[in-house]
Amino acid sequence: MNNRSATSRRQVLAATAAAPLALLARAKEARAAASPPNILFILADDFGYADLSCYGRPDYTTPNMDRLANEGVKFLQAYANSAVCTASRVALITGRYQYRLPVGLEEPLTGRNVGIPPGHPTLPSLLQKAGYGTTLIGKWHLGPLPDYGPLKSGYDHFWGFRGGGLDYFTHKSGGANTNTDDLWDDDVKIHQNGYLTDLLAEQAIKSINGYVKQRKPFFISLHFNAPHWPWEGPGDEAVAQTLTNLGAFDAGTIKTYARMVGEMDLQVGRVLKALDSAGAARNTIVVFTSDNGGERFSDTWPFTGKKTDLLEGGLRIPAMMRWPGHIKPRSTTQQIAIHMDWLPTLLAAAGAGPDPAYPSDGINLLPVLTENSPVAHRRLYxxxxxxxxxxxxxxxxxxxxxxxxxxxxxxxxxxxxxxxxxxxxxxxxxxxxxxxxxxxxxxxxxxxxxxxxxxxxxxxxxHYSPQPVPPPAAGRGRGPATER
Missing domain, CATH: 3.30.1120.10 (Arylsulfatase, C-terminal domain)
Structure with a gap:
């Protein structure tokens, strides 16, 4: 047999062997394209507009979170529904102005027995009806047990905390010596060692792998507490043992804040890698945003104001969305958007829609993001x-x-x-x-x-309060005639 014949035969055998693999790959891609997209919604806590390096933060980098902008769209005019957390989360989960529910009037919820009414349509409950598995990992802050909770509002599973703030190491809402533990697996209180940002990411990875193994579309809400106070980086466990007031105004530095954000970025990278490793990234929508404007160590440039202010710095937030094959990589949008837009947008992507009895106050952003439609005019309150x-x-x-x-x-x-x-x-x-x-x-x-x-x-x-300026003492200071 000459070399040409041998080469030709090897090519035929190789092509024959490769054909089933190619057909299998194409079939897998076709199934993924035909199935509804998974949704991973990542929410940071008190994260300022310019706290990502892709939004201009100069003193540290956030390569993993920036990856979502490189592989998707970056919003330049995204807003929170409120300048504080509970109210914004009400709008996010219901797709409606928070002022339609008593819990939405809490700025934030501190002790009253109010919450998201069980049975009220929510983003997870509507996706649940559409066949999705739904999991909340992280912060809830939308009503206490026994009357309210994630499992009563559309989530199949919950791993996280119910209140507004938690120590990263003790997992308590008060000082280390208080009986304020607030870490839960579904409705069972648990104790687990570790830095909370890392623990939440680990649970997200487990959840992703579990849903992929079940071949079930998923909606995972990964609601970090970072970079909300207390000001503790991953190496600050000793600090946690000394705190008596988690939100104290005699604590924290920009360097500590940078370490907190850096750890969240690292963990977001691990979660994105888990999607890649599971073969789920291409059919998964990933959203990253914040619940409200930044707090005291945040960068809100070019805006003034912070959390609790209706100035732009208290309301403007970073937002990015990645959906391979649907959203153009490295794109930006001037579309004015707000938390309550995510419900109609993500439901539309899943082939579902809001409950007609509870129409959304937001809009479906997909025509602008995926169909090159003109930016929609907005009037927001x-x-x-x-x-x-x-x-x-x-x-x-x-x-x-x-x-x-x-x-x-x-x-x-x-x-x-x-x-x-x-x-x-x-x-x-x-x-x-x-x-x-x-x-x-x-x-x-x-x-x-x-x-x-x-x-x-x-x-x-x-936040000083201007006081009347007293007149200068006789013979001191400069009068109008001597002013230059």
Missing amino acids: WRYRQNAQQAVRDGDMKYLKINDNTFLFNVVDDPLERANLKDHQPDVYKRLLEDYNEWQATMLPLDPAASTYGFHPDQLAD
Whole structure:
């Protein structure tokens, strides 16, 4: 046999052997394309707009979370439904303004027995009806047992904590010597050693692998407590033993904050790798965002304000979405988006929709993200009881009220909210104020018994209260005639 014949025969045998493998691969891809997408929703806690390096944070890098922007879309005008956690989470899980439910009036929920009513349609319950397995890993903060909980609101499984904040090592909501343990596996309280950010990621990896093994589409809510206080990096277990007030204002540094974010980035990388290793990444939507604007060590540039403020820094958040084959990699969008948009968006991706009796106040973002549709005009509303705050965003314009002071800003041209245009554009100011009052009449009224809070001058130095300036003593200082 000559060399040409031998080579030809080997090629035929190789092609024959490879054909079943190629058919198997194509069949696997076809099944994945025909099945509904998995959904992994990653939520950071008190994470500022510019706290990712892909959004401009200069003093550390976040390569794993940045990967979602490199492989998907980065939102440039994403908003939280509230400047504090419980209220935003109500909007996220219901797809509606939080002010439609009593629990949504809590800023945040602290001790009252209110929560998401069992039976109220939620994003997990609607996906559950569509055949998804649903798991919450991390923070709940939407109502206490026995009346409320993740298992009563559409999640099949829960591994995490129920309150608003937890020590990263002791897993207590109070000091190390208090009886405030708050780590749960479903409705059973548990004790487990480890840094909480790492433990949550490990549970997410186990959940992914379990669902893939079952060949069941999944919705996993991975709600980190990071980088919420207490200010503890992965090597700070000794610090945890000394704390008596987890949110104390005599603790924390930017370097500690960077280590907390760095560990969350590392764990997000592990979770994304688990999707890759399980062969599930291509048919999984991954969303990363925050519950509200950043807290004291966050970077909210180019905005002013922080958590609890209806200034842009308290509301603007990072948001990224990856869906291979549907969303163009390394893309950005100027679409104004808000937490309550995720319910109609993710339900549409899953081939489902909101409950007609509880229509969403948000919009389906998929036409803009996957079909190159024009950006949709938005008019969004906020209120916050502390400092009597109100806000409306309509196109580029924003009405803002803080106590007795009112403003009109073009937040596209003036993201720092410095140039008050209400006297220059009185018609716009009047229209937005009227719009706010009409919208407000459709929501639950303010509840004086609900929790609310903000920062005070004795806590944060940049929250000073201006006082009258006394006149200079006789013969001291410069009078008008000597001023230069």
